Amino acid sequence: MPQALARQALLRLAETHELPGVRDRLLPMADTLAADLIALESGLGAVVEADGDLASKAAAHLLAAGGKRVRPVLCLLVAKAFPPGEPPPTVTLLAQVAELVHNATLLHDDVIDLGDVRRDRPTSRAIYGNAASVLGGDLLLVQALGLIEAAGVPQLVPSMLDVLRRMIGAESQQLENRGRADVNEADYFFVSEGKTASLFEWAMEAGARCVGAEEHEVRTLKRFGHEVGVAFQLLDDLLDLQDAPDSIGKNVLQDVQGGTVTYPVILALKNEPALASRLTSAAAGAADPELAEDILAAVHRSGALADCRKLIAQRTTRALAALEPLQPSAAKGALAAVATALTERAR
């Protein structure tokens, strides 16, 4: 079972990196990463009892659905990028933490957004109810903090508490954005830095600290996590729009109602304020059958997709610069490959 999930995760990771240059750079890591991912899945499987109480069941259901495991992979890679390239076993605990906290936020998000499907399966809240999903998220958080304590690496508990504060702040902002189509770029970055980048930063910090990195190295590597996290969110936004332009009307409407608007749409609405106020009315319940087409047209007119791609490329460049202090190694190459893949996928 752990093997199956680990293989799945590697495949999903490989799919994101479907370009020859990237694959070549990930290849030298494939064997060691596969072993690490199997250990990761075993660990995640032991965190909650799949046949335990309702909170455990809700948490286990989501964990068993798999995922790309990108946060643990970053944590593992950065730890391996320090000589001699063989981090202590505690790194597996910290890699688990990054994934557990991510899953905890998903369990809570699905309750807030009333989500019914995730990773092609019914959500935990759809099966076990809202309260169980909230408790399942709480449980994963508590288990994650317990693992950080158990790992015994200094400073990682307070830095995780900072991450959680930023996440709560971002969620609060998102609640305040509900029904608003005039969300600006500053709001957008506040939310995506708080919800996504903060945990990417922590994954890098944890991997670096557990192999005894210097403070200045930790700072720089967190910067890598920050840039990759923001780019990751921007790429998600871009692919949403490119892959399913037909559903843009419904999606954008739901986004506004839920307090999130994707970056390209923010740019387009900023250029055409009349469209933003039509969208606000529609979010409040006023039918507007031509809205979807008009938004899509506005997105293209505004050049928002190109701007979004440019921003992802900029973030990747900054991320790569943050890797400079590291000595050359297969792990460093793999970290670079993850960052580069985001830009290449965005093209």
Place this chain on the structure above:
Amino acid sequence: MPQALARQALLRLAETHELPGVRDRLLPMADTLAADLIALESGLGAVVEADGDLASKAAAHLLAAGGKRVRPVLCLLVAKAFPPGEPPPTVTLLAQVAELVHNATLLHDDVIDLGDVRRDRPTSRAIYGNAASVLGGDLLLVQALGLIEAAGVPQLVPSMLDVLRRMIGAESQQLENRGRADVNEADYFFVSEGKTASLFEWAMEAGARCVGAEEHEVRTLKRFGHEVGVAFQLLDDLLDLQDAPDSIGKNVLQDVQGGTVTYPVILALKNEPALASRLTSAAAGAADPELAEDILAAVHRSGALADCRKLIAQRTTRALAALEPLQPSAAKGALAAVATALTERAR
């Protein structure tokens, strides 16, 4: 403002202890406790910004509503019960933690139970919405963990994580009890030990550890917290029934629907299984106009109130025994007074 809340807390605490013997034992502590409670309220006021984001507003609203602050009082008293009776300033942080975690659970409970009124005011969820109340609870929890870290007393982070695991387990059990009128005593104690006693234990542990108590002292004092916590919950159950016998029908029905049944009612239903199945049907929606009267009569027939009082007295005796290792002091007398008050109030 902190002064007003501290005075209010002292008054509420005094009300619980409205018997001359108890008041006399609390009296020597009145001045020092008042100063501590003012410091406590200032601290709690600084934990979240009342004009901050939605999570902060939801949390600040509940904190400002006051309360008896019984958990922080226990934490302060036990620390003062060790010579020289003047604990380090960190004890104020730990006392805050006990109150913050309690308030965090209230913010989440109100969402799970859809509560609209608490401490005679509209709940945070009624004002700011469910999601804000969940986030407000999360925020208080994160701030509480941050204060434990800041206090720097060893072992208190892992022991708080254990408390949180027990709370989540108890909440899960409560969800599974929904709609069931055949909840047994084991279920009842599992829930009240997890939801109430666990945090009373921690408050005692934290106060003891911050003045360098020995392991065996910590263990015994946690036992005091455990017994007082269980007695506290039993007293709540008893007073609910004694003070408002007219509303028993509605309350018991709501309890069954919400997954909690009070201890005296559990005893009565156990004696009369036919009544339990009528209650289950009523919880599922079948009208039963005579149910309320029949339950009240069954409670009296079963002698459940007397059993409940006896149990509270037993728990108080055990709690007092757990204080034995402490040298005589005003603070020890005050701790004993808190435990004794529970029994005396139950008569």
